[in-house]
Amino acid sequence: xxxxxxxxxxxxxxxxxxxxxxxxxxxxxxxxLILEEISFIxxxxxxxxxxxLSLIALQYYxxxxxxxxx
Amino acid sequence: MELNxxxxxxxxxxxxxxxxxxxxxxxxxxxxxxxxRRSETKSLAFVSINKIDKEEEVFTHTFGNVLNVDKDGWLxxxxxxxxxxxxxxxxxxxxxxxxxxxxVYYISKNKVYWYQPSSEEFGxxxxxxxxxxxxxxxxxxxxxxxxxxxxxxxxxxxxxxxNLCQQIFQxxxxxxxxxxxxxxxxxxxxxxxxxxxxxxxxxxxxxxQLYEAERIIELLHSxxxxxxxxxxxxxxxxxxxx
Numbered sequence: 001x002x003x004x005x006x007x008x009x010x011x012x013x014x015x016x017x018x019x020x021x022x023x024x025x026x027x028x029x030x031x032x033l034i035l036e037e038i039s040f041i042x043x044x045x046x047x048x049x050x051x052x053l054s055l056i057a058l059q060y061y062x063x064x065x066x067x068x069x070x
Numbered sequence: 071m072e073l074n075x076x077x078x079x080x081x082x083x084x085x086x087x088x089x090x091x092x093x094x095x096x097x098x099x100x101x102x103x104x105x106x107r108r109s110e111t112k113s114l115a116f117v118s119i120n121k122i123d124k125e126e127e128v129f130t131h132t133f134g135n136v137l138n139v140d141k142d143g144w145l146x147x148x149x150x151x152x153x154x155x156x157x158x159x160x161x162x163x164x165x166x167x168x169x170x171x172x173x174v175y176y177i178s179k180n181k182v183y184w185y186q187p188s189s190e191e192f193g194x195x196x197x198x199x200x201x202x203x204x205x206x207x208x209x210x211x212x213x214x215x216x217x218x219x220x221x222x223x224x225x226x227x228x229x230x231x232x233n234l235c236q237q238i239f240q241x242x243x244x245x246x247x248x249x250x251x252x253x254x255x256x257x258x259x260x261x262x263x264x265x266x267x268x269x270x271x272x273x274x275x276x277x278x279q280l281y282e283a284e285r286i287i288e289l290l291h292s293x294x295x296x297x298x299x300x301x302x303x304x305x306x307x308x309x310x311x312x
Contacts, residue, residue: 010273012269013270013279017286019266031262031266038269041269
């Protein structure tokens, strides 16, 4: 589970870096998914979420790519 | 002398804590190379900043354990321990004891001095940053003990975030005539970006991606960035960006 949380953190870092690149080009994109992922990581690290639910949600966020929306 | 320290950063100050360095016992009268009693030492700390595409640059120092840091970024704390003048005077009373050193650096009254045993000459170190280079010279027996640690500071970024939250809260919120659409969407956008940045920087530090963390900090604090280099005040119009 720790490995998966680390993978999600790396995903968030990459998505945020991409978001900043798009902002610098002048685009304003939807970042709700990134906010959700960060909040979810906090919930896991603070043990505020059921383990089974967290595994399902973790897989959802790992498999769900942040899409560019123009 | 092996130094073991921990860094804690709180509100633009870095506190250096000694976790158990290899000091001699206070009753130990021996004079081994580069080992001292704690009571016969003083500490000196430097902070340098690693900027993208620029050389590491020292920007502050202190005699003691508390460093004032007004910058965000990838910082490097260089913590040095040097003996005091009292130690040198004690050692000079013992014949040939000082001969194990090529050059002795010591602290007296918040200044650094040097003493060369071979020529029995004294002098003052006028440029303190030179001590850092001297401490890292190989094969030179000096009385300097040094340890360097990385620390990423986002204190100003946190203040920027709080400032934005306060502006949103005060933007005609929680009054009878409050309309959610009245809150500047730009403020909410900036607040969300800063919040995401703070968390992403934290993840990058955990993965030891300090260069990438510094890149994001510089982007946000740049001239047209969300949080500029100006000091954030609570009654400012924004984060310092106009």
